[in-house]
Amino acid sequence: MDSDPRLAAAESHQPEGFSRAAFLAGLRDTAPMMLGIAPFAMITGVSAVAAGMRPIEAIGMSVLVFAGSSQLAAIALLAQGAGFAVIVFTTFMINLRMAMYSASLARWLRRLRPATRAGLAYAMTDQAYAFSVLRFRREAAMPRRDYFLGVALPLWILWQIGTAAGAILGAQVPAGWQLDFAIPLMFLALLAPAVRDRPSLAAALVGGSLALALRGLPFNLGLIVAALAGIAVGVASEGRLGGERPAASEDAARQGPKPQQPVQR
Amino acid sequence: MSGAALWALFATMGIVTLALRASFLLLPERTTLPPLVRRALAYVPPAVLAAIVTPALFAPGEVTLGLVDARLPAALVAILVAWRTRSVLATLTTGMGVLWTLSLLATRAG
Numbered sequence: 001m002d003s004d005p006r007l008a009a010a011e012s013h014q015p016e017g018f019s020r021a022a023f024l025a026g027l028r029d030t031a032p033m034m035l036g037i038a039p040f041a042m043i044t045g046v047s048a049v050a051a052g053m054r055p056i057e058a059i060g061m062s063v064l065v066f067a068g069s070s071q072l073a074a075i076a077l078l079a080q081g082a083g084f085a086v087i088v089f090t091t092f093m094i095n096l097r098m099a100m101y102s103a104s105l106a107r108w109l110r111r112l113r114p115a116t117r118a119g120l121a122y123a124m125t126d127q128a129y130a131f132s133v134l135r136f137r138r139e140a141a142m143p144r145r146d147y148f149l150g151v152a153l154p155l156w157i158l159w160q161i162g163t164a165a166g167a168i169l170g171a172q173v174p175a176g177w178q179l180d181f182a183i184p185l186m187f188l189a190l191l192a193p194a195v196r197d198r199p200s201l202a203a204a205l206v207g208g209s210l211a212l213a214l215r216g217l218p219f220n221l222g223l224i225v226a227a228l229a230g231i232a233v234g235v236a237s238e239g240r241l242g243g244e245r246p247a248a249s250e251d252a253a254r255q256g257p258k259p260q261q262p263v264q265r
Numbered sequence: 266m267s268g269a270a271l272w273a274l275f276a277t278m279g280i281v282t283l284a285l286r287a288s289f290l291l292l293p294e295r296t297t298l299p300p301l302v303r304r305a306l307a308y309v310p311p312a313v314l315a316a317i318v319t320p321a322l323f324a325p326g327e328v329t330l331g332l333v334d335a336r337l338p339a340a341l342v343a344i345l346v347a348w349r350t351r352s353v354l355a356t357l358t359t360g361m362g363v364l365w366t367l368s369l370l371a372t373r374a375g
Contacts (some may be wrong), residue, residue, distance in 0.1 A: 070278065096309055100303070105289075181362075230313075
């Protein structure tokens with residue numbers, strides 16, 4: 001049952017058939033992102049073979065997992081000889097934000113058939129979520145399934161082609177090029193925008209230094225201890241170090257992602 | 266890890282990721298995340314990414330300059346570029362560029 005009558009009215013206008021206009025609107029929104037995704041996909045493919053995978057394994061990973069940061073993390077951990085459970089746990093941690101996206105989009109997508117919802121969920125990315133939540137909030141009549149597909153499907157195709165190309169080309173590159181170094185570089189580039197304020201800097205410093213100190217532990221368990229300690233320090237230092245108010249971050253989780261803020265110092 | 270174990274790993278990673286993505290889309294309507302979990306989620310990216318990258322930066326590479334691995338100065342330059350530009354491409358190209366330059370110099374000198 002819907003408590004908001006306007007939302008209920010908009011729901012009744014959701015078309016039954018495929019909306020080409022909505023798909024194209026999604027495609028237009030996602031097009032500028034592709035320039036950034038293509039090299040990310042290729043590097044993931046290159047790193048996978050640099051870490052000892054066969055190209056077919058790198059391609060299979062992209063199809064089965066389809067989540068860039070967690071794929072790169074798994075590749076880095078496999079290269080360090082980490083165990084099965086540690087890699088699965090790391091995947092869980094890195095992709096935990098997807099549960100937040102799914103909570104935020106649920107009210108717009110819940111009228112779709114469960115199989116459709118599961119299909120859209122498989123294609124969920126940071127980009128698909130961010131664009132969808134902005135559009136759905138502003139345009140109640142936007143056909144949601146087809147807009148979401150317009151954003152998500154091109155990214156999925158690009159990700160598969162990019163990692164496959166990287167894996168096949170990467171297999172030809174001699175080891176002297178040290179392409180495996182692209183993995184930590186990629187993580188540095190992802191880490192920079194994640195450090196937005198002092199509590200998140202504290203989380204990164206604790207997570208990083210503890211992981212280094214505990215790297216001798218079996219199965220890379222040090223990574224998990226370090227990550228959990230970093231998260232705990234981040235939460236505990238909120239307010240004390242002048243980060244986001246708990247109320248503000250809760251609101252952000254409900255409303256969707258904020259545009260990247262400039263660093264406050 | 267190789268062969269069947271690797272494919273089992275990818276399948277498990279895929280199931281875990283799909284479960285997270287589909288969670289609230291398929292759960293009953295009024296299910297929500299507890300506030301503390303929401304706050305903690307904000308610190309997952311910095312803590313986890315830093316915990317992955319730091320040991321990798323100190324892992325031994327192929328070229329050393331005296332006592333220092335060539336990867337360390339390359340990483341320091343890359344950190345500076347990542348922090349200033351926030352560009353993945355700029356971070357990758359300068360980091361690899363510095364590593365290749367230092368490796369070339371080291372092999373010439375050695």
